Amino acid sequence: MSVSATALEAGHNVSDEARYTEKYPDNTNLSAYDTTGLPTLEQVLSRKTLPPVCLYNFYIIMRDRLHSEELLDFYLDVQHHEILWRRYVKGMKKSGHIDETDLTDGFHGPKLVSRLSYASLRRDELARSPSPARSRSPELGQNTSTQQLVYDEDGRSADDGVRRPNYNRSTSPSPMVPRGPLVESVPVGQQDSAFASNIPGGGGSSPTREDVTASCEKIYYKYIVQSAHKEIFILPGSVRSMIAKRIEQDERDDPAVFAEAKDIVFESMQRRGFPKFLRCKVWGNTTMWQQLGRLVFGLSALFLGFAIELSLILLGHDRWGERFWGLIPIFFGMLNVMIGLSGLDPIWALVFNISETTTFHFNQVRQPQVKKILKSRAMWLLTLSIVLSVIITIIFAAIPGHRL
DSSP states (O other), X not given: OOOOHHHHHHTSOOHHHHHHHHHOTTSSOOOOOXXXXXXXXXXXXTTOSOTTSSHHHHHHHHHHTSOXXXXXXXXXXHHHHHHHHHHHHHHHHHTTSSOGGGGTTOTTOHHHHHHTSXXXXXXXXXXXXXXXXXXXXXXXXXXOTTOOOOBOTTSXXXXXXXXXXXXXXXXXXXXXXXXXXXXXXXXXXXXXXXXHTTSTTTTSSOOOHHHHHHHHHHHIIIIISTTOTTOOTTSOHHHHHHHHIIIIISOOOSGGGGHHHHHHHHHXXXXXXXXXXXXXXXXXXXXXXXXXXXXXXXXXXXXXXXHHHHHHHHTTOOTXXXXXXXXXXXXXXXXXXXXXXXXXXXXXXXXXXXXXXXXXXXXXXXXXXXXXXXXXXXXXXXXXXXXXXXXXXXXXXXXXXXXX
């Protein structure tokens, strides 16, 4: 794959951005193969689904059952960084720094990344600066990843008083970019606005390059470096080194920096987290602690029902009369044992149409395909519980009484 001359002038290799653009031309991961009509992982991560198969519940499953919430946090932070970069690029286009030809390969194309590199921005700034600054251009032209253009807070240099945009790179971890809480659902087509409301420059003004850099460095220091707060341990050392080189040496802050890491995290969630999530939310509607509690309650109720039946047998009561009262605790016991084993409460599904998110906190089931599956399984589970309870009660009732 050929590398453009402008990319070489920018001082970094952009073949990885080209691969990223070819693989995901519309800036999205490939959808998971799906033949059931159920939402895919990509749709869940893009907030295009409805409860209970939504991003909020997926986060809870990743946190409470798999203890791998850092994978989802990383993926969402990279998504936010992509939205921030897109808004920054649109702002640069409005200001005239770039044009349509720079966007021919998309927001992650090598041409655009090269055009918005720090080296290119510095050259443009030097070309527009007054002659005193031009006289110092050789010194600035020698700037590398370890050297910085230093300006004070109002954008003026310390020695010539000329106001310039601040293209300075920070060398220490930047403060974390604030991100709002996970929402349970966002209407399709409004993802950009939902992201933008929680990122710098999201209130209508375009984010600055400092915002983009801070977002990139936050992801790097939070997830990639060794002993990070939420270090992603599944990343190979080669990927970590590549990301470090792009950020620390090549002075890059575009989203393609994390392309390989994002793919690895997505595949890990696709392989390990998403099947568990579907089992819990498509074929069930209870939490792990609810299942455990129902199993204990069901076994206790079965023990009580069996004790009542055995007591009636040993007291010599009629076989087809009073012994049928044992059906009540046996039915409740059998139903709750089934709930504990399957994770599905048929009463919640058929009567209330709800699904448990955390213990005794509920969502209304709004995803049509999930609602259909839950109701059909609930009918089957309820019927099976009734049939087994009646069979067990008839067996006890058929045993001849013998008073001790």
